[in-house]
Amino acid sequence: MAGTAFSSIAATGFAPLSAQRLLLFGGIGLIVAGMLFGDVFAVFVLHQNGGQTGEMLAAAAQAAADRDAPGVRNAFASVGGLLEDRGTKIDTHVHLTDAGYLALLLALVQPYVALPSRRKKRLAQIFLAGSVMLPVGIFLIHYVGLAYSPFPVIGWASVLADAGGALLILALLGEAWGLWKYFRGERTDTEPRLRFDNSWAERALLSGGALLVLAGFLYGAYYAAFDLYHHENQETAILKRLLDFNEVARPSVANEYGSLAAERAVAVAAHSHLIEFGLLAMLLSFIQPFVFLEEQWKRRWVVTFLTGSWALPVFVLLEMKIGLLAGGMADFGGLLVVVALIAMLVGVLRYTGHADAVGVRP
Amino acid sequence: MSRSGRLLLVGGIALAAAGMLYGLHYALFIEHQTLEHMGESLEGAFTQAASENWANAETSLTAYADTKYKYVRQVDAHSHWIGLAMLMIVLGAVFDRVGFSERARYWLAVLLLVGSVLFPFAVLLQTASGGKVLASVLAVVGAACVTIALAGAAVGFFRKASAD
Numbered sequence: 001m002a003g004t005a006f007s008s009i010a011a012t013g014f015a016p017l018s019a020q021r022l023l024l025f026g027g028i029g030l031i032v033a034g035m036l037f038g039d040v041f042a043v044f045v046l047h048q049n050g051g052q053t054g055e056m057l058a059a060a061a062q063a064a065a066d067r068d069a070p071g072v073r074n075a076f077a078s079v080g081g082l083l084e085d086r087g088t089k090i091d092t093h094v095h096l097t098d099a100g101y102l103a104l105l106l107a108l109v110q111p112y113v114a115l116p117s118r119r120k121k122r123l124a125q126i127f128l129a130g131s132v133m134l135p136v137g138i139f140l141i142h143y144v145g146l147a148y149s150p151f152p153v154i155g156w157a158s159v160l161a162d163a164g165g166a167l168l169i170l171a172l173l174g175e176a177w178g179l180w181k182y183f184r185g186e187r188t189d190t191e192p193r194l195r196f197d198n199s200w201a202e203r204a205l206l207s208g209g210a211l212l213v214l215a216g217f218l219y220g221a222y223y224a225a226f227d228l229y230h231h232e233n234q235e236t237a238i239l240k241r242l243l244d245f246n247e248v249a250r251p252s253v254a255n256e257y258g259s260l261a262a263e264r265a266v267a268v269a270a271h272s273h274l275i276e277f278g279l280l281a282m283l284l285s286f287i288q289p290f291v292f293l294e295e296q297w298k299r300r301w302v303v304t305f306l307t308g309s310w311a312l313p314v315f316v317l318l319e320m321k322i323g324l325l326a327g328g329m330a331d332f333g334g335l336l337v338v339v340a341l342i343a344m345l346v347g348v349l350r351y352t353g354h355a356d357a358v359g360v361r362p
Numbered sequence: 363m364s365r366s367g368r369l370l371l372v373g374g375i376a377l378a379a380a381g382m383l384y385g386l387h388y389a390l391f392i393e394h395q396t397l398e399h400m401g402e403s404l405e406g407a408f409t410q411a412a413s414e415n416w417a418n419a420e421t422s423l424t425a426y427a428d429t430k431y432k433y434v435r436q437v438d439a440h441s442h443w444i445g446l447a448m449l450m451i452v453l454g455a456v457f458d459r460v461g462f463s464e465r466a467r468y469w470l471a472v473l474l475l476v477g478s479v480l481f482p483f484a485v486l487l488q489t490a491s492g493g494k495v496l497a498s499v500l501a502v503v504g505a506a507c508v509t510i511a512l513a514g515a516a517v518g519f520f521r522k523a524s525a526d
């Protein structure tokens with residue numbers, strides 16, 4: 001079955017090391033790297049960081065109660081460091097996965113980019129270089145700081161991140177220029193166009209993706225309507241209690257602050273992961289014709305992907321109610337998504353291997 | 363490509379560009395100052411409390427809460443515009459496969475476009491003084507538009523599946 005599908009697809013071409021191939025492999029690789037990073041971050045950093053931030057706020061409150069203004073400033077300097085640590089790691093995860101989505105999207109629009117294949121390949125290389133530099137730079141910001149920097153507030157890691165961002169903008173401008181030329185009537189036809197086999201795997205990913213996005217949107221609307229204002233008022237109330245010198249249970253109030261931060265974090269994570277997995281499912285439906293696996297294996301990996309895509313956000317939400325077990329299940333959900341992505345990547349690699357073996361050229 | 367697909371694709375690209383421009387403007391002229399103000403207000407509340415200056419501590423805490431309220435919504439508007447725009451672009455590429463008539467697909471696309479523009483705009487409007495009720499109504503209308511359009515697309519993909 002795969003062989004029959006292959007022969008029809010092969011005719012459309014999928015040139016060795018073409019821009020489309022680079023973006024497809026790079027995109028899936030970036031998403032896998034981003035998800036693995038997110039899993040490691042969730043297990044080893046997220047909760048510990050939240051606890052430490054709560055402790056530092058309690059220390060600031062204690063310093064205020066002791067009329068120790070420098071102590072307050074020291075505690076807040078530590079809070080700033082902890083927030084930077086957490087923020088840069090979340091940003092690394094988000095930028096890796098989002099650059100991956102964008103790479104997949106660019107792979108799909110390559111047939112409509114009217115530029116010579118060498119230039120398209122160069123743009124793809126620039127895009128992928130920027131996609132690696134940007135998150136690596138963001139990750140290093142917390143550790144490198146201002147060491148050896150000639151600038152008063154910008155460190156070398158920020159320079160690396162900004163340079164990565166500039167490369168992404170450059171590559172995207174180039175792609176936009178190619179698209180503009182295509183819409184003006186120029187044609188190069190070096191990449192296969194979007195095609196659909198209308199297979200079960202494609203349909204399941206499209207429908208499942210739309211449902212995931214819908215669920216994420218509905219949950220976000222529910223959170224905004226019923227929990228957001230309540231959480232915001234709760235934060236102010238907790239901070240007021242921390243500043244109350246008569247408050248004897250200051251450490252437990254600080255714990256309340258940590259729990260509130262965790263509650264908000266899981267709500268936002270569930271909302272954004274549902275939507276992102278939905279978008280990813282739809283993007284993956286486009287590449288199914290390039291996944292060179294038996295139909296039943298393609299189905300299995302699609303089911304694995306969709307199961308993980310639902311499990312991760314649902315169990316992330318349940319973390320506040322049933323604790324570590326839910327955390328473990330959420331991580332397992334993430335692992336299912338990663339395994340399914342790697343399996344699809346192997347399928348695309350097999351496809352390209354066969355295409356090269358039979359000498360398919362654009 | 364059908365009219366509905368084109369509407370989603372062009373609308374999505376335009377919305378993404380608008381969302382990015384808003385984000386660029388926000389990052390250059392507003393975000394840094396907002397974050398600095400937020401940090402200073404919170405630290406100020408604790409420092410004022412250390413000096414037993416309760417009135418100023420309370421004022422600083424209120425300033426922190428107000429600034430954070432605005433910051434969350436301004437960033438949300440930016441990310442939701444771009445997120446919804448990406449969804450429109452992806453859906454635009456496959457909207458012909460939604461198993462309804464082109465007329466029904468077109469109206470679904472219109473609903474998604476209207477909701478995608480309106481919902482983040484309403485979130486942003488919540489930060490303006492005096493427009494909170496209108497903002498909430500617009501947010502509900504925008505969210506309803508997106509929900510109906512997405513539910514329609516999901517059902518449409520299923521319908522296509524069963525028809526095949």
